Amino acid sequence: MSGPLPAPPAAGTFSRRSLLLATLAGTALVSTGCTGSSGDVTDAVTPAQVDRLAVQVRVQEEVVAGYDQALSSAPDLVTALTPLAAQALAQLDRLRAAAPGDTGTTAAATSGTAAPTDPAEARVWLRGVVAASAAAHAEACPEFTGGRAALLGSIAAGLRGQDGLLA
Amino acid sequence: MADGTSSPSTSPTATDMSAEDAALQDALAAVHAAIWGYGVVGAALPPESRDAVVACELAYLDLRDQLVALLSARQVEPVADEPGHTLPFPVLSPVDAAALAVVLEEGASATWTWVLDQASERSTRVLAVAALSAAELRAVDWRALAGRTPPTSAFPGLPQA
Structure with a gap:
């Protein structure tokens, strides 16, 4: 027995640098025309990416609205869904913080039934909303x-886990 | 191995690729640990639960093969498995086994988010987001078995805010 289990060696560096950049970029990049004047190309965003991030914020707003709708339509689900709804809202907050120029004022509403x-x-019904959003974020991620x-x-991944739990 | 689909306006530099390869090596090390760890998980679970463990092991064996092939194609020597690992806690019951599986999956998730952060190649990010989602899906089942509430995570692989 020699190696520690498990060993995600880079996690500390990750939290210190990149996440801060992602969180702060929302305000920093707006004033620089979204061209990454910080000199860190890794965290620069193009205008197309700014638009795509705005789309992902809307996608996440639909998840939050979906939980609200499900909870008001079927109060029996409150115990099961409340923690998941809180996670979806936390995801929305962090996504908004990483989206340059997002004001967070758009009213959330589900686009379907x-x-x-x-x-x-x-x-x-809620599982369908969550699964679709998970797929949309996963498709956007590599961009x-x-x-x-x-x-x-x-x-x-978090929404994919919720999808699995709702199954 | 540039796939021509990296950052929108730049080509990956040697430094970019080095950072990506290093992150992939971290992911491979976590995969090795998971393959080893699931042997311990399986030994502590009743026979009727072993199918789930086998499915997890197979998923990690497939990931290991993908990562080894990817790194080798880049002329990078893939990290080898450690000769042994240290358990984070004694695994004496099915609940302990499930808790160990959670540790394995969360450890893997942390390395995949790091790959996403470091990768300059789009194809690598595609691989990473798929692996991260699969790890969280497995983690949800193991957290439930370990009695964690809620069994889901808002930000798999990311440090707690």
């Missing part, structure tokens, strides 16, 4: 680099 009132059906890629990938 309303949540069913039957708890089992509401759960299935970014640095902290934003990590954040989008992590949120996609």
Whole structure:
């Protein structure tokens, strides 16, 4: 027995640098025309990426709205869904912080049908919303680099886990 | 191994690729640890739970092969498995086994988010986000078995805010 288990050696560096950049970039890059004047190309965003991040914020707003709808339509699910809804909201907050120029003022609403009132059906409906959002974030993730890629990938994975739990 | 789909306006430099390769090596080390660790997990679970363990082991064996092939194609020597590992706690019951599986999956997730952070190649990020999602899906099942509430994580692989 010799090696420690497990050993994610880079996690400390990760939190110190990239996540801070991802979080702070929302304000820093707006004033520099989103060209990464900080000199760190890894965390620079193009105008197209700014638009894509705004799309992902809307996607996450739909998840949050989906939980709100499911909880109001089927109160029997409150115990099961409240912690997941809180996680979805935390994801939205962090995504907004990483999205240059996002004001966070857009009203959240699901674009599809309303949540069913039957708890089992509401759960299935919500699962569809969560799964679609997980797939959208996973598809967007590789289009970014640095902290934003990590954040989008992590949120996609988190929603994928919720999808599995709701199954 | 540039795939021509890296950052939108730049080509990856040698330094970029070196950072990506180093992150992939971390991921491979975590994969080696997971393959070893699932042997311990399986030994502590009742026979009826072994199918889940085998599925996890197979997923990591496949990842190991992918990473070894990827690094070798770049003329990078893949890290070898440690001759042995130290358990983070005694594994004496099925709940302990599930908790160890959570440690394995969360350790792997941390390395995959690091790969996402460091990768200059788009294809590497595609691999990483798929691996990260799969790890979290497995982690949810193991957290539930270990009695964790909620069994999901808002930010798999990222440090706690």
